[in-house]
Amino acid sequence: MTSDMNEEDTSVKIEIIPQSSQISTQTSDLVEAEMVGESEDLKSETKALIDALKKRAQAEAQSAGTLTREAYLNAVRRARETIEQNQLIERDRIEHSFELIKKEAERNWEPIAKEVAELGDRLAEAAKAAWEALTAPRPR
Numbered sequence: 001m002t003s004d005m006n007e008e009d010t011s012v013k014i015e016i017i018p019q020s021s022q023i024s025t026q027t028s029d030l031v032e033a034e035m036v037g038e039s040e041d042l043k044s045e046t047k048a049l050i051d052a053l054k055k056r057a058q059a060e061a062q063s064a065g066t067l068t069r070e071a072y073l074n075a076v077r078r079a080r081e082t083i084e085q086n087q088l089i090e091r092d093r094i095e096h097s098f099e100l101i102k103k104e105a106e107r108n109w110e111p112i113a114k115e116v117a118e119l120g121d122r123l124a125e126a127a128k129a130a131w132e133a134l135t136a137p138r139p140r
Contacts, residue, residue: 023047
């Protein structure tokens with residue numbers, strides 16, 4: 001086998017078909033200025049290519065602008081509808097949350113108050129014991 005059989009033909013044939021026979025004067029002037037000395041056939045095909053690219057770019061930009069505008073309008077519409085359908089702050093949920101916080105505080109308050117009372121009793125007992133130890137008569 002030869003190496004020619006393993007190689008694929010990667011050449012590309014490009015055929016430019018003008019969309020319309022009218023080439024803008026701006027494109028025509030550009031090609032004429034940049035391709036001085038080239039054949040008229042080459043200039044004509046280049047003008048057609050540039051004009052086709054320009055038209056395609058304009059169409060794509062316009063399409064993207066339309067899609068972007070439509071996407072934005074749809075997003076704004078959906079946001080407005082969502083806001084109109086749902087209350088931002090529901091009074092029942094706020095009251096329920098307040099009750100839960102109140103119950104939690106009450107439930108936590110009792111053990112804390114009990115611990116503070118026990119600590120107070122211990123401090124009182126410790127103070128009493130310290131006082132008795134300080135004031136107790138000493139054997140001579």
